[in-house]
């Protein structure tokens with residue numbers, strides 16, 4: 550039996566029209582994230598990462614395609630369902646602290662505020678659990694302005710998961726932090742994912758995020774292009790071995806993006822030759838390679 554994914558985007562298209570010019574921010578993006586997964590979506594500026602997150606968080610709707618999160622069809626939500634979805638099904642951590650936390654409330658009051666709005670019960674027990682999980686009990690009574698950037702993001706994570714969402718979405722959660730603090734905040738997200746099993750998607754332009762997640766999905770030109778999967782195995786002498794394998798993403802109709810360095814090294818462009826072999830598909834430059842002429846062949 551296959552479980553239903555917590556995030557399933559199929560052929561997602563988002564076109565913006567600005568001053569009569571159309572921009573295709575997403576061009577048929579396909580993405581599947583299983584329950585409990587921790588996935589990073591990386592890509593260059595303008596590749597469509599924020600557009601994807603706006604759709605998944607219910608702030609924007611796609612032009613075409615389908616998107617389901619934890620069983621909710623994001624294209625068919627009523628206004629009321631959208632509010633419920635944002636309060637109970639997904640939690641968000643944004644790059645800017647001002648968007649995550651209310652500046653006039655303390656850390657623990659911010660956590661309570663999220664629970665009060667969603668009418669969550671057993672608030673005292675939940676708040677204590679979150680302070681402990683995120684290691685922020687000692688700063689619970691400070692306001693955001695009295696916290697470091699890393700502490701603010703830890704509080705933001707606690708607020709985002711206060712109502713036990715199925716999915717946690719983070720948009721550049723380390724965008725304003727230095728390297729060491731970024732690693733600390735990503736470690737906190739990893740810890741929450743492991744302890745609570747909340748399905749987590751982190752969108753970032755920072756490739757170093759891949760050290761903290763099992764799966765890194767690359768977006769190029771509004772489509773998922775490649776994926777790196779990491780796993781750890783233990784060898785005979787008990788040593789941990791880290792493995793990373795890169796895959797191209799194949800969509801429903803068979804489209805894939807070849808990695809740019811592969812294309813450059815074989816000068817692949819416009820058109821390629823394909824051949825079906827027993828266990829793989831060969832991709833060759835359009836023009837056959839020029840071989841030195843065979844004298845015997847020439848005589849015939």
Ligand SMILES: Nc1ncnc2c1ncn2[C@@H]1O[C@H](COP(=O)(O)OP(=O)(O)OP(=O)(O)O)[C@@H](O)[C@H]1O
Nearest residue numbers: 565567572574593594595596597598599600601754
């Ligand atoms: N509201 C909008 N109106 C017009 N064009 C938009 C709008 N939002 C995004 N775009 C365009 O869509 C494309 C994808 O933008 P998006 O913000 O999703 O990329 P990104 O990968 O998140 O980039 P960054 O890392 O710089 O935030 C860009 O070309 C952008 O200019």
